[in-house]
Amino acid sequence: MDFELQHTDTKSKARVGKITTDHGEIETPIFMPVGTVGSVKGVHFNDLKNDIEAQIILGNTYHLYLRPGLDIIEKAGGLHKFNGWDKPLLTDSGGYQVFSLSANRKLKEEGAIFRSHIDGSKHLFTPENVVDIQRIIGADIIMAFDECAPGDADHKYAKNSMELTHRWLQRGISHFDATEPKYGHSQTFFPIVQGAGFRDLRKQSAEYIASFEREGNAIGGLAVGEPAEVMYEMIEVVNEVLPEDKPRYLMGVGTPVNILEAISLGVDMFDCVMPTRNGRNGMLFTSRGILNMKNVKWKDDFSPIDPEGTSFVDHTYTKAYLRHLYVSKELLAGQIGSLHNLAFYLWLVKEARKHIIAGDFATWKDQMVKQMSVRL
Structure with missing residues (x-):
């Protein structure tokens, strides 16, 4: 993987770059739709590629390991061949599930023992076998195994958690460097x-992570219950340390406002389930604000979803029709909502890129943050 830093904003730390992988190029800043079990829920890959113009999607190590299982993925020739996605893929390591499934797991130095949410069977994830699993899945970018401390963790817990993550990182990197890809791509x-x-732990962790001089770095453990102001503060602390010539990936974040604020702090890559999850439930993000499509006020509103035209579905479906679908519990409603939200997120980062290059990103960002925060 290569990263070219192409432009940096003069009034913020926002950046424009290009990541090159064996499965294609990724223009940053970029939002990555989440494909937990090898699919972006309810969305066809043709729509992702041709209409939404997604450049990279995610797979989830924990979920793919359990279903369909590594034997099936390996027989298929990796996740690219299994699901037909021919562009870049990123897999998380399962570390977030160690956090979110805390009731069903036990941490120890070796790794994390957990019980499957599907059948209760017991499994062990280690820094080494998580590398092996992601080798089999075949993602272009794979993540280190980590522990994500909860947002309300005290300093002692957070420090112990960080140090465990660092020890796991050493083991994961050693194993990664001692193994090879399986399917002919890097x-x-x-x-x-x-x-x-x-702040002290984030700075220490960023310094430790940067010392390994890998091709990219990620920021985890945010948007897990802490106030947004704390999240932005931690991003700023970390990005003062992480090298400028490597892409920075903020994991699991977030709202459109979160993304623009993080871009202004120097983040390049984002992912979040929010566009599809909220889309299925009737919450749509637009350039004018947030829509609750089940609200009766849209019953006879025949205007497009977003007048700015940020979604390819805008020109086909009106607010009134989409509300009718949601109220009727029609499956198409969630699909349209997911498509719209993903299209909006991809439009937003593409617009951010344009304004960074044009030199007016800070002004545009402040205006967009105000508009997008409104509940319509």
Whole structure:
């Protein structure tokens, strides 16, 4: 993987760059739709590629390991061949599931023992076998195994968690460097900064992560319950340390406002389930604000979803029709909502890129943050 830093904003830390992988190029800043089990829920790949113009999607190590299982993915020739997605793929390591499934797991130095949410069977994830699993999945970018401390963790817990993540990182990198990709395309390994909401820990973790000089770096453990102001503060602390010539990936974030603020702090890559999850439930993001499509006020509103035309569905479906679908519990409603939200997120980062290059990003960002925060 290669990264070219092409332009930096003069009034913020926003950046424009290009990541090159064996499966294609990725223009940054970029939002990556989440494909947890090898699919972006309810969305066809043709729509992702041709209409939404997604450049990279995610797969989830924990979920793919359990279903369909590594034997099936390996027989298929990797996830690219299994699901038909021929552009770049990123896989997370399962570290977030160690956090989110805390009731069903036990941490120890070796790794994380957890019980499947599907059948209760017991499994062990280690820094080494998580590399092996992601080798089999075949993603272009794979993530280190980490522990994500909760947003309300105290300093002692966060420090112990960070140090465990660092020890796991050493083992993961050693194993990654001692193994080879399986399907003829290169893979790259991103370490993950942890440290919860503590400046000293975040700085220490960023310094440690940067010392490995990998092709890219990730920021984890944010948007897990801490206030947005704390998240932005931690991003700023970390990005003062992480090298400028490597892409920076903020994991699991977030709202459109979060994304623009993080771009202004120097983040390049984002992912979040929010566009599809909220889309299925009737919450749509637009350039004018947030829509609750089940609200009766849209019953006879025959205007497009977003007058700015940020979604390819705008020109086909009106607010009134889409509300009718949601109220009727028609499956098409969630699909249209997911498509719209993904299109909006991809439009937003593409517009951010244009304004960074044009030199007016800071002004545009402030205006967009105000508009997008309104509940319509």
